[in-house]
Amino acid sequence: MRKVVVLGTGPAGLTAAIYLARANMQPLVIEGQEPGGQLTTTTDVENFPGFPDGIMGPELMANMRKQAERFGAEFKRGWVTDVDLSQRPFTLTVEGDGQVETDALIISTGASAKLLGIPGEKEYMGQGVSTCATCDGFFYRGKKIIVVGGGDSAMEEATFLTKFATEVHVIHRREELRASKIMQDRARANEKITWGLNRVPVEVVPNENGGGIKGLKVRNKATDEIEFVEADGIFVAIGHKPNTDFLKGKLEMDELGYLKVQPGTTRTNVPGVFACGDVQDKEYRQAITAAGTGCMAALDCERFLEGSATHDWSQAL
Incomplete structure (x- = not known):
């Protein structure tokens, strides 16, 4: 039984984990199939604030992970194949590792760029x-x-x-x-x-x-x-696909599969479930905006668990 689980370890998920861990929420972070997210396929990152000389994408993500671990976040390698959001605690099915129950859930599974599937494409990603x-x-x-x-x-x-x-x-x-x-x-x-x-x-x-x-x-x-x-x-530039297939029929999403959140928040239509990063953002898709929504999700989640959320959950999206 967990207080909060974070799905995904891109900038959104790791920022959420940092904030939750500092608030003594002891988050469990499930890494998924691409630990570190899309930034692990990027070489120089020159537009993330605080690094005047730039930083390598994998290094930036490794530093974020260390920061979350320093404050007590726990990481588990795995892939969530199914979720039961019909009642709390929520139940997550992790491939090859049974089930995890949690009082709150932050989804930051990102969106994957659609690729051409031709020779040399993946090999030279980030190198041309x-x-x-x-x-x-x-x-x-x-x-x-x-x-x-x-x-x-x-x-x-x-x-x-x-x-x-x-x-x-x-x-x-x-x-x-x-x-x-x-x-x-x-x-x-x-x-x-x-x-x-x-x-x-x-x-x-x-x-x-x-x-x-x-x-x-x-x-x-x-x-x-x-x-x-x-x-x-x-x-x-042939589009992106949000990584939400395992959530179909469980959460409200748009016609492309991006999760819907209530404007100005990271709240989904299910109380206690929050979405941040590219999984709910088809407009900006930047590391810094993802990190910002990760912070928002952690704060939204903390307030929810403390019972201080004043939002009317019956309000439609």
Whole structure:
């Protein structure tokens, strides 16, 4: 029996764990399949406050974990496959490790970037391949970049990256873009953006001498020929998927699977269950915003457990 369990060890979950542990709540943190979250696949993090010279993503997450452990947070490696939120205490089923009961639950399982599934993509993630323009665009100042995708996110990232790159080449598998007209018009009006439509990514091509990439192989759907597009960086912008499959039918979520929280809080529609980080944020998806909501979740949770929450839980989302 636990007072509070935190699911996930990205910036949101670890920040929540730090605050809860300092409040003597003795949180149990279940790490999941990707301990440390998406930052463990990032190299230099230069936009997290407090590190003027930047910090490596894995190091930042390791430091957050040490800080939580210092105050008494307990960590368990495992993957929650099912939850019973119909009554308190809540029951969590951990794959290969039985069940855990808890009075309160903080969900910070994040969202995973959708990938292309082609050779070289995962191998060079953080070394020429990225899924976050606002995180990594700065590193490609004065260089050539490829953006893969045809939706609003891809157009937004392509436009943003023109602040740094000399050229941004958009690769999309169809002849028509899926993005809204206003986003398409904005991208097409940008002289730095070039287009490779009706082309399917085939393989990320590394530099022969090691260190980074030199471009992307694509298949021209009209001719079925393989073409090579030179680039120093490839940004995959085909969307994100929140890690909420195990919560379907248990908590309210939007049509994409992101958990709904009551505005200005981290409270879900089930009293005692809180959501923070990318699992409930499809807009910003930054380490610092995730950490901020992790703090909010810990405070919301602490007040709930102390019986001082004044919120009317019957209020609809």
